[in-house]
Structures are given as structure tokens and as C-alpha cells.
Amino acid sequence: MEHVNDSAATGDMPAYQIRTPTTTLPQGVVMAASPGTLHSPQQMAEEATRKRELRLLKNREAARECRRKKKEYVKCLENRVAVLENQNKTLIEELKALKDLYCHKAE
DNA sequence: CGCCGATATCGTCAAATTAT
DNA sequence: ATAATTTGACGATATCGGCG
Secondary structure, three states: OOOOOOOOOOOOOOHHHOOOHHHHOOOOOOOOOOOOOOOOHHHHHHHHHHHHHHHHHHHHHHHHHHHHHHHHHHHHHHHHHHHHHHHHHHHHHHHHHHHHHHHHHOO
């Protein structure tokens, strides 16, 4: 499983911010759109990267939310464990007390 | 102090799951 | 069937505590 990682241009900065093919074009020859269609190749490319960035943004937020929910879930479970441990402890004490009571009565 | 390992957090991708 | 959402896995980066 290899990853697509091409951020050679600008050393730092997260990769997801700098993937914009539109700005990669040799500046100069641009905007020669055919009059019939308002979908020049650059417009198509722009649209594509716009969509991609939107998708990445959404998934970034989805991942955050997912992790938040998972943490909360784990906390709930841990809390439940604590409660059950306490219940168990008091039940054991109760049982012990009842046993004592019973065997003293038997004499 | 700088270096290291352990741990936590993040963004991304891909696959699984759910909604339309 | 496919669009949308959710989640597990991975790699990159940040943070922290101990050691020399």
C-alpha cells in the first residue's frame, strides 16, 4: 500500500493544501475556451480540484467527529466498568455478612 | 541541553456500512 | 445501483518523560 505524495514544491505545509493543478500551468497560454461550451479544460480541472478539496474537508471533519464519538464511547464503557466493580464489591460484602449471620445463628 | 522511545493526535485513503 | 457517511489502517507530525 503506497501513498501518493507529491509535495516537493513547498517543503512544509500539509500536502492537502497545495494540490492545485490549476496553478501548476505555465502562466501565459490560458483562457481559450470554445464559445459553445462554458467548460474549458481548465474549468473542468478547477471544478475537479474544488470537488476534491471539498471531499477532503468533509472527510477531515468526519474523522474528527468519529474519533470524538469513539472516545466518548470508551469513556462510557470505562464508567460502566467502575459502576459494576463497585456493585460487585458491595454484593460480595453483603454476601459475607449474610453468611456470618447464618453460621452464628446455627450454633 | 539534545536525543530517544512511547504515546497522542491528525489528515488521508480505502473499505464497510447506511441512506436514497 | 449508487451516493453519502462512517470507520479502520496507515504514515506524518507533535508532545512528553526519562536518560546520558
